[in-house]
Amino acid sequence: MSETLQTTDIAASDADLLAQTAIAVREAGSALRERFGEVVRYRTREELMRALAANDDTALDVLRPRLTRLRPDAGWVEDELDGGALPPGEWWVVDPAEGNVNHLHALPEWAVTATLVRENQPVLTAVHLPLTGETYTALTGAGAHLDGHPLHVSQTADLGLSIVATSQARPDEDEKVVRRVGSSITAMLFDALVVRAAVPATLHLLNVAAGRIDAFWQFAGARADLLPGALLVTEAGGRISDAEGRPWTPQSQSFLAAAPGVHAEAVSTLSR
Secondary structure (H helix, E strand, C coil), X not given: CCHHHHHHHHHHHHHHHHHHHHHHHHHHXXXXXXXXXXXXXXXXHHHHHHHHHHHHHHHHXXXXXXXXXXXXXXXXXXXXXXXXXXXXCEEEEEEEEXXXXXXXXXXXXXXXXXXXXXXXXXXXXXXXXXXXXXXXXXXXXXEEEEXXXXXXXXXXXXXXXXXXXXXXXXXXXXXXXXXXXXXXXHHHHHHCXXXXXXXXXXXXXXXXXXXXXXXXXXXXXXXXXXXXHHXXXXXXXXXXXXXXXXXXXXXXXXXXXXXXXXXXHHHHHHCC
């Protein structure tokens, strides 16, 4: 078989795989939606962790068997907070309840994500927002879509006219990272039109891919936080780098996703 035919077959197979992955995240989202509505009260860190784990388990009970059937030989990333490079081969990188704390607080900003990584490159991703019913998908070389409609990053070319966003440092983050987050927000408050700071990262990245906001940055971060949005933004025509403008990898210490017209200005602001 020629290399061209092999590539075509792989692409077709991945497109079908993406369709099945989208079904899986929708089903997991339905299970989480049934648990949503009341604020979950907790008095200790242990109670918080148990509540978070209960949500994760609810979604994973749906996702794990379905995704394993789709790709039996693919590895499974057990901890969605892990970062860094993956071993060779295929891996499912899943965040069963992205924005889990928001879910517990009856806030609407949460999602279910599943990304297939092949040789440390995201190949396909599906992100489902159960409260709106929206499903965002991306496939390498085939674009990014919202419920089948193509996504495109914004055409903004002036950071001073841009809405930008970041996610805060996670609890127990290194002090240097926390201070860097604070100084970067201050810098963006001077240079951008509006600065948004909230979790989770994935929802900001969906908005970059859809052209609703113009840039998103984060320091540190886990694979499950960034890989789905990185693929969506790239396939929607955006630029991905670290905060200094260097190529981004899961080992990078910072992350920037932006519309091409404001990427360089965003790098300049974050590098101050």
